[in-house]
Amino acid sequence: MKKSLNALLKLTSFELDRLSKFLFTLMGLTLVINLAGYIYTPMRHMNKINQFMTENSATAEEALQTFGRFSFYNALNSFWIVGPIVIGITGMLFYSVFIWYREWFGKNTFAYRLLMLPVSRMTLFFSKFIVIFIGIFTLISIQMVSLFVGYPIVSAIISDTYASGLSLMEAIHAHPLFLFLFPLQPSYFMVIITAGAVMLLVLFTIILIERSFSVRGIFIGIGYAALSLAIVLFPLFLPNLLKNNYLFYSSELLIIELILMTVVGICSLFVSRYLINNKITV
Amino acid sequence: MIELRDVQKSYGRKKVLDGITFTANKGDITCLVGVNGVGKTTILNAIMNLTPIKKGDILIDGEKMTTELYNKVAFIPDVAIMLPGMTVGETMDFMKDYYDTWNGKRAKDIVRFFRLNTTDKLSELSKGNQAKVNLLMGLALDVDYVLMDEPFSGIDIFTREQITEVFSSRLVEDRGVLITTHEIVDIEHLIDKVVLLDNGRIYKEFNAEEMRETEGKSVVDVMREVYNG
Numbered sequence: 001m002k003k004s005l006n007a008l009l010k011l012t013s014f015e016l017d018r019l020s021k022f023l024f025t026l027m028g029l030t031l032v033i034n035l036a037g038y039i040y041t042p043m044r045h046m047n048k049i050n051q052f053m054t055e056n057s058a059t060a061e062e063a064l065q066t067f068g069r070f071s072f073y074n075a076l077n078s079f080w081i082v083g084p085i086v087i088g089i090t091g092m093l094f095y096s097v098f099i100w101y102r103e104w105f106g107k108n109t110f111a112y113r114l115l116m117l118p119v120s121r122m123t124l125f126f127s128k129f130i131v132i133f134i135g136i137f138t139l140i141s142i143q144m145v146s147l148f149v150g151y152p153i154v155s156a157i158i159s160d161t162y163a164s165g166l167s168l169m170e171a172i173h174a175h176p177l178f179l180f181l182f183p184l185q186p187s188y189f190m191v192i193i194t195a196g197a198v199m200l201l202v203l204f205t206i207i208l209i210e211r212s213f214s215v216r217g218i219f220i221g222i223g224y225a226a227l228s229l230a231i232v233l234f235p236l237f238l239p240n241l242l243k244n245n246y247l248f249y250s251s252e253l254l255i256i257e258l259i260l261m262t263v264v265g266i267c268s269l270f271v272s273r274y275l276i277n278n279k280i281t282v
Numbered sequence: 283m284i285e286l287r288d289v290q291k292s293y294g295r296k297k298v299l300d301g302i303t304f305t306a307n308k309g310d311i312t313c314l315v316g317v318n319g320v321g322k323t324t325i326l327n328a329i330m331n332l333t334p335i336k337k338g339d340i341l342i343d344g345e346k347m348t349t350e351l352y353n354k355v356a357f358i359p360d361v362a363i364m365l366p367g368m369t370v371g372e373t374m375d376f377m378k379d380y381y382d383t384w385n386g387k388r389a390k391d392i393v394r395f396f397r398l399n400t401t402d403k404l405s406e407l408s409k410g411n412q413a414k415v416n417l418l419m420g421l422a423l424d425v426d427y428v429l430m431d432e433p434f435s436g437i438d439i440f441t442r443e444q445i446t447e448v449f450s451s452r453l454v455e456d457r458g459v460l461i462t463t464h465e466i467v468d469i470e471h472l473i474d475k476v477v478l479l480d481n482g483r484i485y486k487e488f489n490a491e492e493m494r495e496t497e498g499k500s501v502v503d504v505m506r507e508v509y510n511g
Contacts, residue, residue: 007380014376108362113364115331117380119380281332
């Protein structure tokens with residue numbers, strides 16, 4: 001047990017080292033683009049107001065009527081802030097696939113070495129899984145840091161007359177994407193974490209199916225993904241199918257979803273273990 | 283002893299291994315020979331559980347292959363298997379980190395023997411030196427069996443001579459070696475047992491020395507008879 005844990009830590013640290021360049025690039029991109037956005041979006045608003053007032057000899061009141069007050073939400077809702085989040089999500093999704101395929105299709109076939117390590121092959125699986133999660137949480141943390149840095153910048157650029165007075169937390173609560181990244185209710189947090197973990201497990205399983213059965217595996221993998229999705233989404237469509245909108249309370253639905261996602265996750269783990277131990281080929 | 287019993291494997295409809303049964307003993311050098319595509323590499327991959335078999339059994343000292351047994355059997359493939367960005371020294375550190383059987387002293391001896399530089403990056407090494415690094419990783423392990431896939435493939439004559447020296451050195455002493463090679467002439471005098479493959483089957487299995495003494499034929503002579511009809 002101690003030996004397995006030790007191997008897991010070593011492999012995770014090794015994988016983390018391999019992720020670091022990619023992760024630092026994503027972190028850098030997020031911070032730079034966000035900061036540019038926190039400066040550019042309020043400045044553009046202020047410029048518009050100033051230009052409007054100069055060209056029309058308008059008062060501040062008239063400018064406010066035309067352009068409205070600027071809130072931190074406006075900054076959050078811009079490409080400058082949403083863009084890096086989309087880049088981060090896409091990047092980590094890409095890396096989740098790349099983390100496996102690079103072992104086979106890189107310049108050297110590292111899959112040989114990894115599969116011949118005298119440790120349980122699931123240790124490889126878990127090290128890759130943990131590293132993806134570390135990457136995701138690191139990017140979320142950077143986004144959070146950027147929010148706390150951005151809020152005073154935006155407040156400093158927008159003068160009080162044109163500011164809406166929306167607090168940082170209020171702006172986050174108002175934005176669906178940020179509510180998704182920083183869920184405030186523990187139950188919502190649980191659902192998002194479980195959904196993310198299960199999605200990753202299913203994705204890893206599909207990759208292992210493809211690595212085990214080649215072209216045939218692509219079709220089996222698509223079937224596995226469709227089945228997993230159908231199982232998880234089934235309770236959401238059940239009220240419609242039975243034409244009864246009062247079938248579940250939302251709290252019941254949440255529990256059912258958590259249970260079904262856990263079932264899909266556990267099944268994916270078992271399938272992955274079988275494939276990586278018995279079917280995978282270099 | 284490495285033991286294969288009625289091993290079968292197919293790629294689609296094509297049978298690659300069709301009832302392969304043989305043993306490779308500890309202390310012997312067993313050579314799998316055959317033309318390209320006859321299933322030699324597949325056999326080594328199957329022994330190391332790097333490709334699944336359809337039917338049959340593969341046993342290492344009577345046990346089925348498990349990840350723990352990677353401390354008992356080393357595989358030296360004919361492709362580079364470490365990350366190209368690593369140096370030779372980092373490769374050795376990696377092996378030391380994961381293998382209980384890594385013998386640091388022997389690793390240093392092999393580095394000296396092959397005149398490798400531990401600060402060289404793998405991506406900058408020639409094909410011959412890449413092969414030497416692969417040998418380093420396999421031979422520095424205190425294992426009972428070493429599997430080698432085409433260790434002479436695509437390398438110059440001097441490197442080949444150096445690698446040939448390995449077979450008569452202490453590096454393989456007392457171990458069971460299972461090797462596939464086309465360059466049979468280089469190591470023919472060192473081989474104990476030959477397993478001749480044809481179309482995924484064992485065509486002939488013989489002791490190289492006995493064959494020389496009783497029939498006056500070299501391994502290459504026997505191969506010519508089989509493959510040239």
